[in-house]
Amino acid sequence: DDLRFAAQAIREAECAVAMTGAGVSTGSGIPDFRGENGLWKTHDPADFHRSRFEANPGDFWRDRLEIDAARHGEHVAPNPAHEALADLETRGTLDALITQNIDGLHTKAGSEHVIELHGSSERVVCDDCGRRLAAAPVRERVRGGETPPRCAECGGVLKPDVVLFGEQLPQAALFESHALAESADVFLVVGSSLSVEPAASLPGTAADQGATMVVVNLDRTRLSGRAEYDFRADAADLLPRLAAAVNGG
Numbered sequence: 001d002d003l004r005f006a007a008q009a010i011r012e013a014e015c016a017v018a019m020t021g022a023g024v025s026t027g028s029g030i031p032d033f034r035g036e037n038g039l040w041k042t043h044d045p046a047d048f049h050r051s052r053f054e055a056n057p058g059d060f061w062r063d064r065l066e067i068d069a070a071r072h073g074e075h076v077a078p079n080p081a082h083e084a085l086a087d088l089e090t091r092g093t094l095d096a097l098i099t100q101n102i103d104g105l106h107t108k109a110g111s112e113h114v115i116e117l118h119g120s121s122e123r124v125v126c127d128d129c130g131r132r133l134a135a136a137p138v139r140e141r142v143r144g145g146e147t148p149p150r151c152a153e154c155g156g157v158l159k160p161d162v163v164l165f166g167e168q169l170p171q172a173a174l175f176e177s178h179a180l181a182e183s184a185d186v187f188l189v190v191g192s193s194l195s196v197e198p199a200a201s202l203p204g205t206a207a208d209q210g211a212t213m214v215v216v217n218l219d220r221t222r223l224s225g226r227a228e229y230d231f232r233a234d235a236a237d238l239l240p241r242l243a244a245a246v247n248g249g
């Protein structure tokens with residue numbers, strides 16, 4: 001069946017690359033953006049724009065604290081989808097994991113070669129000097145009334161180290177992702193609606209140079225028509241079965 005054939009393609013690949021989106025973390029209790037209970041049903045994407053941060057970093061941080069408590073709190077843990085991807089890497093099958101997620105859950109699950117295209121909620125960055133710090137103590141300072149939090153080195157405003165709308169992606173991460181899309185012979189897309197550029201174009205790049213495309217997503221995506229294997233499934237259910245089929249031979 002399809003699961004067995006997809007597993008065989010992954011096992012035999014010289015270079016297998018996965019790209020994940022918010023759908024890989026819904027099983028950890030983090031709502032996605034555009035799905036049925038997506039964040040954009042209750043929040044305005046404009047609040048996640050660079051211009052809002054610039055206009056009023058204090059308000060930006062106050063909102064962010066609330067959102068982060070729900071989405072990136074201590075209670076959030078990897079689910080079987082993250083674990084299956086980590087397992088595939090540990091066994092030498094998966095070469096790299098590109099993620100649009102900022103939740104850090106792939107790393108927590110044990111994945112090592114993780115490329116975070118949209119940054120990480122675990123860090124903050126000084127908007128002036130670029131110094132990076134762990135986010136947790138800074139959130140504590142914001143809770144204590146320091147809005148906005150400032151850099152101890154230069155006095156610049158600290159910002160969550162995530163890509164806001166209106167900001168560039170980290171160039172090294174984007175460059176490496178492109179190189180991987182160009183050399184992958186299997187490209188696995190998990191839990192992404194593929195609606196935000198430039199990440200959304202990476203699977204097309206892989207498909208153009210002949211990679212076997214495997215999609216695991218609850219809803220149809222714009223890649224579905226080009227995918228050899230298009231699993232309309234819950235990632236937390238399907239990925240462990242796929243990984244077992246890869247490992248089981």
Ligand code: OAD
Pocket residue numbers: 020021022023024026027032033034035038048100101118163164165190191192193194195196216217218219233234235236
């Ligand atoms: P989306 O919310 O756009 O898409 C998530 C996809 O995952 C949807 O198509 C869902 O059907 C699917 N999905 C949800 N739960 C699933 C599950 N358990 N198993 C399988 N599929 C599931 O999220 P992304 O594509 O990640 O960027 O969104 C991309 C970017 O848009 C985000 O990184 C964020 C957002 O704006 C920035 O903020 C810069």
Ligand code: ZN
Pocket residue numbers: 126127128129130131151152153154155156
């Ligand atoms: Zn600074």
